[in-house]
Amino acid sequence: xxxxxxxxxxxxGFAVLMVAVVGTLLAVASQGLKSRQDKNATDKKMISxxxxxxxxxxxxxxxxxxxxxxxxxxxxxxxxxxxxxxxIDIKKEFRDKNLELTDRNYPLYICEKEGNKYFVxxxxxxxxxxxxWGFVALESDYKxxxxxxxxxxxxxPGLGAEIKYTSYSDQYTGEVITDTTGTFQPIIVVKDGSGxxxxxKVDGITGGTITSKGVEEMTTRTLEVYANYFKSIN
Amino acid sequence: xxxxxxxLFSKKNRKLLSDPLDSANPISVQVLGICSALAITxxxxxxxxxxxxxxxxxxxxxxxxxxxxxxxxxxxxxxxQLVVVAALVILVDEVLKAFLPDVxxxxxxxxxxxxxxxxxxxxxxxxxxxxxxxxxxxDAIGNAIGYAWILVAVALFREVLGSGKFWGIQIIPExxxxxxxxxxxxxxxxPMALITVALIIxxxxxxNKDLIEEN
Numbered sequence: 001x002x003x004x005x006x007x008x009x010x011x012x013g014f015a016v017l018m019v020a021v022v023g024t025l026l027a028v029a030s031q032g033l034k035s036r037q038d039k040n041a042t043d044k045k046m047i048s049x050x051x052x053x054x055x056x057x058x059x060x061x062x063x064x065x066x067x068x069x070x071x072x073x074x075x076x077x078x079x080x081x082x083x084x085x086x087x088i089d090i091k092k093e094f095r096d097k098n099l100e101l102t103d104r105n106y107p108l109y110i111c112e113k114e115g116n117k118y119f120v121x122x123x124x125x126x127x128x129x130x131x132x133w134g135f136v137a138l139e140s141d142y143k144x145x146x147x148x149x150x151x152x153x154x155x156x157p158g159l160g161a162e163i164k165y166t167s168y169s170d171q172y173t174g175e176v177i178t179d180t181t182g183t184f185q186p187i188i189v190v191k192d193g194s195g196x197x198x199x200x201k202v203d204g205i206t207g208g209t210i211t212s213k214g215v216e217e218m219t220t221r222t223l224e225v226y227a228n229y230f231k232s233i234n
Numbered sequence: 235x236x237x238x239x240x241x242l243f244s245k246k247n248r249k250l251l252s253d254p255l256d257s258a259n260p261i262s263v264q265v266l267g268i269c270s271a272l273a274i275t276x277x278x279x280x281x282x283x284x285x286x287x288x289x290x291x292x293x294x295x296x297x298x299x300x301x302x303x304x305x306x307x308x309x310x311x312x313x314x315q316l317v318v319v320a321a322l323v324i325l326v327d328e329v330l331k332a333f334l335p336d337v338x339x340x341x342x343x344x345x346x347x348x349x350x351x352x353x354x355x356x357x358x359x360x361x362x363x364x365x366x367x368x369x370x371x372x373d374a375i376g377n378a379i380g381y382a383w384i385l386v387a388v389a390l391f392r393e394v395l396g397s398g399k400f401w402g403i404q405i406i407p408e409x410x411x412x413x414x415x416x417x418x419x420x421x422x423x424x425p426m427a428l429i430t431v432a433l434i435i436x437x438x439x440x441x442n443k444d445l446i447e448e449n
Contacts, residue, residue: 011307018314022321029325033332040335059335157276158397158422207419 045086051149052135053111053118070120071112076229078105085109091131094124106225111137118146121226125218128210130154132163136172136219142230145187148172150215160211171195171202177223184227186220189213242368250372254380256442260353261384262435263445267353271385272427274344278401281389283337284344285382291322292354292374298322299362300370306363315358316349323348353381388430396421 003010043062050057050065057065073085080088085107093104109120117140124133134150148169155161162168172187175198179185188201189212195203204212241247260266270288274280298318299306306314327345330338338345348354357377362370393399395418398406406415420426439445 005305005307006309011310014305014307015310015313018317022317026321026324026328029328033328036332037328037335040331044335044339156422157280158393159419207422 048135048149048151049109049111049120049122052120052137052147053113054147055113069111069113070109072110074108074110076106076108077102077225079103080105090122090124091133094131106222106229108226108229116140119226119230121222123218123222125214125221127152127155127163127214128160128208129156132211132214132218134163134169134215134218136223138177138226142234143176143178143227145172145175145177152211155211156208158207159205160208162205162208163211163215168202168205174198175200175202177227178231182231184224186223187216189216247369247372250369251376251379254373254376255383256380256438257445259380259384259438260356260377261381261431262438264353264356266356267351267381268428268431270344270347270351271388271431272424273347275385275389275392275427275430276396276422277393277399278386278389280340280344281385282382283341284348285378285385287326287341287345288348288351288354288381289375289378290326291319291348292357292378293371294322295319295354295358296362296370296374297367299358300365300367303363303365311363312355312359315355315363319354319358320349353377384431384434387434388427391430392421392426396426 040059043059046062046066047057047059050062050069053069055065055069075081075083075085075088078088083105085105088105088107090105090107093099107122109122111118111120119138119140119142121136121138122133123136124131126132130153132150132152132155134148136148137146138144139146150163150169152161152164155163175187177185177187185200189195189204190201191204191209193203195201254260257263261268261271270284274284295315295318299315302314323345326348327338330341330345357373361373365373390400393401394405398404398411398417406417
């Protein structure tokens with residue numbers, strides 16, 4: 001019996017079969033690869049935390065280096081203080097418009113390198129096209145920035161995307177986030193080229209103003225919470 | 235007696251590979267896939283990785299549609315093509331995330347862009363749906379490479395003139411900058427991609443007069 005390929009029945013049948021096959025295939029692929037993908041994401045997060053304290057790790061030794069340098073981690077403020085700080089998805093919490101600001105969890109990673117203590121703070125914000133994030137490491141005086149690393153999802157290559165390179169992030173090294181009285185002082189991103197030197201200013205990226213401003217916004221908003229926390233415990 | 239089989243690389247089949255590189259180039263002659271030529275040609279590395287992904291999706295898409303060409307109901311053929319391409323793209327994305335996370339990070343949003351690349355849909359509709367598997371395979375390779383060389387050429391201009399770099403490595407020496415040379419930020423902005431593509435089209439048409447339209 002010849003099948004009429006222009007009949008409604010055949011068309012429907014084909015569509016249903018196609019959806020079932022493709023759906024199954026994608027579900028299997030997604031489930032089968034999930035554990036590997038999760039491990040990659042975990043490794044990447046560890047590498048970023050370590051790079052804030054200027055420790056170079058690779059995907060192969062990320063876990064090992066992380067346990068070596070990160071001695072402790074905790075949540076300094078938020079809804080769920082008992083959760084594992086590493087598992088806190090600040091990106092998700094940042095995007096969750098229903099979450100009260102005070103309910104956001106603020107994880108802190110305490111690292112030890114060559115006998116010195118460093119505090120690594122995760123930051124998250126919005127660039128021009130999508131989320132931007134990073135890690136800022138403070139020295140044991142709770143106010144001097146030891147290192148910073150930023151990354152982005154979809155900023156323009158050559159412009160906003162430059163925030164992820166050390167040419168930008170190195171400017172943060174040595175800046176101080178509190179003034180002499182211990183009050184929080186934001187790191188401003190400037191356009192006039194006055195950012196060099198240690199003056200709580202960094203030079204923005206030419207052609208990447210909105211991304212640069214995004215970095216300023218996220219570091220200001222987040223570091224203030226931590227600065228107040230450090231003030232309260234000292 | 236069986237019909238004499240066509241040679242694998244007959245003149246006709248060779249043309250399937252070579253035409254898209256020049257006289258039937260998807261970007262410069264058919265003006266398809268301009269959107270991605272605009273979006274990802276700021277750096278050569280990205281253009282290259284994108285080209286490879288398009289090559290993979292195009293080959294598999296063309297082969298699958300060619301296999302199914304006698305089964306696909308003509309009334310929903312565009313939807314079927316779309317599903318094939320979308321499924322392939324998601325598979326590529328998932329596999330990259332699991333096995334090549336660094337490449338996956340570089341491509342990020344652009345992988346999704348492949349779905350909307352009109353060259354892929356165009357070749358599925360115009361070629362694979364009406365041709366056997368082997369010619370469809372060759373057609374996919376030809377068109378993907380035709381797309382790739384334009385992309386990389388545009389990226390070359392934009393990265394060298396816009397950032398002074400080649401494949402992320404600084405090639406314009408520091409001494410030039412000290413003498414007052416400046417990177418042209420305009421090259422990084424999207425309009426220059428179109429202008430660069432237009433310059434390629436101009437060069438191509440003045441070399442090959444057959445491509446010039448009558449009016």
